[in-house]
Amino acid sequence: MSNDSLKRLRHRIEDLDVQLLKLLSDRAAISVQIGNLKARNGLSIYDQGREDAIYRHLAQYNKGPLTTSEINRIFGEIISVSRKLQAHMASDDREQLAADSDTSTLGVNTSLYGLLGNPVAQSMSPLMHNAAFRILGIDAIYLPFEVNDLRGALAGVRSLRIQGASVTHPFKTSILGLIDEIDVTAREVGAVNTIVFEGDSIRGLNTDWIGAVRCIEGLLPVKDNRFVVIGAGGAARAVVFGITRQGGKVTLVNRTKDNGLALAKGFDLPFAPLSEIEGLSGDCLINTTPVGMYPNVGKTPVPKGVLGRYKAVVDIIYNPFRTRLLKDAEAEGCQVTNGLDMFLFQGAEQFRIWTGKEPPVGPMRDVVVEALNQI
Numbered sequence: 001m002s003n004d005s006l007k008r009l010r011h012r013i014e015d016l017d018v019q020l021l022k023l024l025s026d027r028a029a030i031s032v033q034i035g036n037l038k039a040r041n042g043l044s045i046y047d048q049g050r051e052d053a054i055y056r057h058l059a060q061y062n063k064g065p066l067t068t069s070e071i072n073r074i075f076g077e078i079i080s081v082s083r084k085l086q087a088h089m090a091s092d093d094r095e096q097l098a099a100d101s102d103t104s105t106l107g108v109n110t111s112l113y114g115l116l117g118n119p120v121a122q123s124m125s126p127l128m129h130n131a132a133f134r135i136l137g138i139d140a141i142y143l144p145f146e147v148n149d150l151r152g153a154l155a156g157v158r159s160l161r162i163q164g165a166s167v168t169h170p171f172k173t174s175i176l177g178l179i180d181e182i183d184v185t186a187r188e189v190g191a192v193n194t195i196v197f198e199g200d201s202i203r204g205l206n207t208d209w210i211g212a213v214r215c216i217e218g219l220l221p222v223k224d225n226r227f228v229v230i231g232a233g234g235a236a237r238a239v240v241f242g243i244t245r246q247g248g249k250v251t252l253v254n255r256t257k258d259n260g261l262a263l264a265k266g267f268d269l270p271f272a273p274l275s276e277i278e279g280l281s282g283d284c285l286i287n288t289t290p291v292g293m294y295p296n297v298g299k300t301p302v303p304k305g306v307l308g309r310y311k312a313v314v315d316i317i318y319n320p321f322r323t324r325l326l327k328d329a330e331a332e333g334c335q336v337t338n339g340l341d342m343f344l345f346q347g348a349e350q351f352r353i354w355t356g357k358e359p360p361v362g363p364m365r366d367v368v369v370e371a372l373n374q375i
């Protein structure tokens with residue numbers, strides 16, 4: 001190849017880059033307009049359905065040489081920038097709202113809520129619940145408590161008259177023996193993620209399973225569909241309970257046979273070891289393990305080849321937003337969703353239990369997405 005033809009090709013690339021830049025700038029300007037409209041109309045910035053539609057639309061038009069997963073990666077960045085631009089517009093509105101809310105009213109009548117867990121520093125729950133209190137003008141505050149001694153913390157909760165709390169890792173099971181009353185569904189799940197004061201007694205409930213069902217139902221109905229659930233930890237328990245309660249069928253899969261069998265037996269489910277996932281199929285595959293979570297973003301719990309056997313794939317991880325599992329699943333033509341909705345709706349249900357008010361789900365989602373974008 002002559003130097004001249006190399007130069008010519010490079011010039012063409014440079015011209016195309018300038019055109020791409022112009023197109024990206026136009027796209028960003030439209031995103032800002034959309035952010036304005038959404039902020040004014042109280043709509044959520046993050047819209048997984050819309051994002052999925054964009055990827056599906058692009059996959060239809062892609063004639064190569066880029067693969068669908070390469071296209072998804074490039075547009076993943078573009079969409080993430082759009083989200084930030086839109087969130088910026090909405091956050092101007094929220095800042096106004098925060099400025100409007102008079103913190104000097106915090107006082108003896110302020111209701112106190114909290115998070116009991118360890119660690120709690122990374123939790124998005126305080127952000128989400130405090131935003132909801134502010135938006136509805138409720139005189140309440142939600143604080144994270146890093147707990148070493150759960151029994152002692154519960155004594156504190158009792159004597160300080162904290163109205164309610166979220167319970168997270170590692171206390172969701174150990175709290176069962178330390179509270180006065182356990183809701184029947186929490187007992188069936190085998191875990192408590194929410195406590196609430198009723199008179200002098202502390203009642204434990206579970207909203208994780210509701211979050212799981214709402215998350216799955218963003219993709220497909222639970223009833224009468226077949227689910228393959230990977231994992232046998234606390235998250236798997238909530239997912240499995242939610243699906244079976246809503247009339248779906250579960251096959252449980254886990255790396256360690258004994259752990260998997262113990263959970264499968266409790267819920268009367270068929271079990272298969274993870275090493276045999278190639279022999280399974282269903283309507284929806286759900287990952288409840290931490291495999292693929294930040295910083296191990298290159299990892300996935302299952303080989304890509306098996307994903308084509310499912311219509312939908314759910315990963316309960318939401319950091320990163322699109323795990324390798326979800327990218328692989330999209331490339332295999334599956335509908336996908338991450339665990340953001342599971343987190344959001346378990347929190348929304350807690351809010352409803354504590355306040356008796358309809359949770360402002362759109363803005364709650366926005367503050368979490370915005371915070372995740374900053375990570």
Ligand code: ATR
Nearest residue numbers: 231232233234235236254255256259288289290291
């Ligand atoms: P949680 O309670 O938050 O759901 P957990 O109790 O730590 O979390 O459960 C983690 C689940 O992920 C377990 O089922 C675990 O499998 P094992 O029973 O074999 O330990 C699964 N898990 C964790 N790391 C995994 C890995 N690298 N590969 C496959 N499964 C994994």
